[in-house]
Amino acid sequence: MDKHFTARRRRDLIIAAVLAGLAALAPLFVKDVYVQNILILTLMYAALSQSWNILSGYCGQISLGHALYFGIGAYTTELLFTKFGVLPWFGMLAGGAIAALIAMALGYPFFRLRGHYFVIATIVIAEIGLLLFQNWEWAGAAMGITIPVRGDSWLKFQFLRSKLPYFYFALALCSLAWFVTWWLEDSKWGFWWRAVKDNPEAAESLGVVVFNSKMGAAAVSAFLVAVGGAFYAQFLAYIDPESVMGFQFSLLMALPAVLGGIGTLWGPVLGAAILIPMTELTRSYIGGSGRGVDLIVYGALIVAISLALPQGLVSLFSRTKAKGATR
Amino acid sequence: MGLLYGLIAVGLALIFGLMDVVNFAHGEFLMIAMYVSFFLFTFFAIDPLLSAPLVAAALFVLGAVVYLLVVRFAMRAKANAGMVQIFSTFGLAIVMRGLAQFFFTPDYRSIPHSWAGGKTISVAGIFLPEPQLIGALVAIAAFAGLYFFIHRTDFGRALEATREDPGAVALVGIDKNRVFALGWGLGAALVGLAGAIMAVFFYIYPDVGASFALIAYVTVALGGFGSVFGAFAGGIVVGLVEATTALVLPPSLKSVGIYAVYLLVVFIRPRGLFGQM
Numbered sequence: 001m002d003k004h005f006t007a008r009r010r011r012d013l014i015i016a017a018v019l020a021g022l023a024a025l026a027p028l029f030v031k032d033v034y035v036q037n038i039l040i041l042t043l044m045y046a047a048l049s050q051s052w053n054i055l056s057g058y059c060g061q062i063s064l065g066h067a068l069y070f071g072i073g074a075y076t077t078e079l080l081f082t083k084f085g086v087l088p089w090f091g092m093l094a095g096g097a098i099a100a101l102i103a104m105a106l107g108y109p110f111f112r113l114r115g116h117y118f119v120i121a122t123i124v125i126a127e128i129g130l131l132l133f134q135n136w137e138w139a140g141a142a143m144g145i146t147i148p149v150r151g152d153s154w155l156k157f158q159f160l161r162s163k164l165p166y167f168y169f170a171l172a173l174c175s176l177a178w179f180v181t182w183w184l185e186d187s188k189w190g191f192w193w194r195a196v197k198d199n200p201e202a203a204e205s206l207g208v209v210v211f212n213s214k215m216g217a218a219a220v221s222a223f224l225v226a227v228g229g230a231f232y233a234q235f236l237a238y239i240d241p242e243s244v245m246g247f248q249f250s251l252l253m254a255l256p257a258v259l260g261g262i263g264t265l266w267g268p269v270l271g272a273a274i275l276i277p278m279t280e281l282t283r284s285y286i287g288g289s290g291r292g293v294d295l296i297v298y299g300a301l302i303v304a305i306s307l308a309l310p311q312g313l314v315s316l317f318s319r320t321k322a323k324g325a326t327r
Numbered sequence: 328m329g330l331l332y333g334l335i336a337v338g339l340a341l342i343f344g345l346m347d348v349v350n351f352a353h354g355e356f357l358m359i360a361m362y363v364s365f366f367l368f369t370f371f372a373i374d375p376l377l378s379a380p381l382v383a384a385a386l387f388v389l390g391a392v393v394y395l396l397v398v399r400f401a402m403r404a405k406a407n408a409g410m411v412q413i414f415s416t417f418g419l420a421i422v423m424r425g426l427a428q429f430f431f432t433p434d435y436r437s438i439p440h441s442w443a444g445g446k447t448i449s450v451a452g453i454f455l456p457e458p459q460l461i462g463a464l465v466a467i468a469a470f471a472g473l474y475f476f477i478h479r480t481d482f483g484r485a486l487e488a489t490r491e492d493p494g495a496v497a498l499v500g501i502d503k504n505r506v507f508a509l510g511w512g513l514g515a516a517l518v519g520l521a522g523a524i525m526a527v528f529f530y531i532y533p534d535v536g537a538s539f540a541l542i543a544y545v546t547v548a549l550g551g552f553g554s555v556f557g558a559f560a561g562g563i564v565v566g567l568v569e570a571t572t573a574l575v576l577p578p579s580l581k582s583v584g585i586y587a588v589y590l591l592v593v594f595i596r597p598r599g600l601f602g603q604m
Contacts, residue, residue: 001601062409073528105343109594114597116349116592119413120544120545121590121593124541124590125547125590131580131582132580134579135579135580136333254413258410258414295425295428296426296429297425299422300418304410310411
């Protein structure tokens, strides 16, 4: 098993490198701005979902409140940028750090909760954050913040002429989230998380520090999601509480992983690659009428996939792989 | 208002208590109930307070159908069972919202002149809006009815028994699926009642359920999952907290009080007020 596992990990890394390389070449062929936009969003959601998956998939603490960290990343970056002129790069790191700290502070009370109590607590805390930002005058309240144009450069992290730099950043973020997951999967933490997810009592008795390992997962997860939020804010050049902290983000982060396979390395990427283009296309082709057909199709697909493939789309591949591997 | 929250939450608690499934489409059940009530009023001029039983009956059917078409399968999942339940009911909520937008358009609607709408009644010097008062009375009657139903009828006993041990129940010839479907129907019917009453004093639009759903989850969790009485009590607490918060904070922040109280309660008692520890 050990040899198998090492071989599989090496193969995963090679596949990821090849995929990232191919993705990096994509802009050579894709000149259409609309399609580029979809690619950027797909990469961003893959990164977010991968980060969400660390806490919820590997560690089993299902959070439907990650929009809070996303919003914190976006707001920290933009408040520092517009009020104090701090470059978004620093804002991004500050946002990530603040989100990680908040995640850990929330972890103290939250990680005592089990099952639905935990899920509802995460929804509730994100909702409180949303309401507070909507009423916070200094931060633009419900009107939000329009990000002023300060130039077109990597230094300012603002690009006016082309979307490509955003694309490469999203690709880098996605690769980073994937790599962190890959690296953690085989670390002490990764094993702890899976133990905590499967059976917290048994894990505790075997000497796994359940609480600390949940804290670690929460911090890493929140940090990466906040960086994603900072990116999104710069990308859209406009933020308001509903559009960066709304419940839909918590859901959109979770869905790719659920669709692709929770607690798996490839699940979030696969899920995002299918779900996000589908969302965007249904929205622009059948959603234009404003009559909710896109919602019907989208919702029905979620129901169908979660019922038919409870382990996600990844299970389709591992099934065939398992067949090939048997002697 | 608290009693109405309680009524919405009791339906959710009933379903949860029965089979450990949280219905994330609960808010959408409420939304549908409000629309049914609206159309009964518009086309047949039936006052919402009189159509409440019809709405409850319609929602009963909806709940049972949802169980048979979706939830039954979600419960069979062996891997990631919790996730499958969350996302299948969530997906369902999105479908229902989409359908409402498709058929009813996203316009805000309201029932302009119902029999009790807009009237107030004076009790010992305190003015109470009449629809809310009637709502509270209906809610109390529904709780009493539910209590009687669970404890005094054969079906109620079957419900309790299935909850305790689905396997043993099958041995004595009770069809688990039928009991669960009826349980879902009953849970939805309670939401139907609440929806019919609320249709009198709330705007009706496809997303209306979302704003009440979170409060319903909080209410149930506050009372303790699995406890129908807890949901009722949770509803009253939530109503009181909301009213108190409205006095000190701006109206846009009134839900913050509810959420804060929820967090406070579960930190002290991680299983809610009346949940089994």
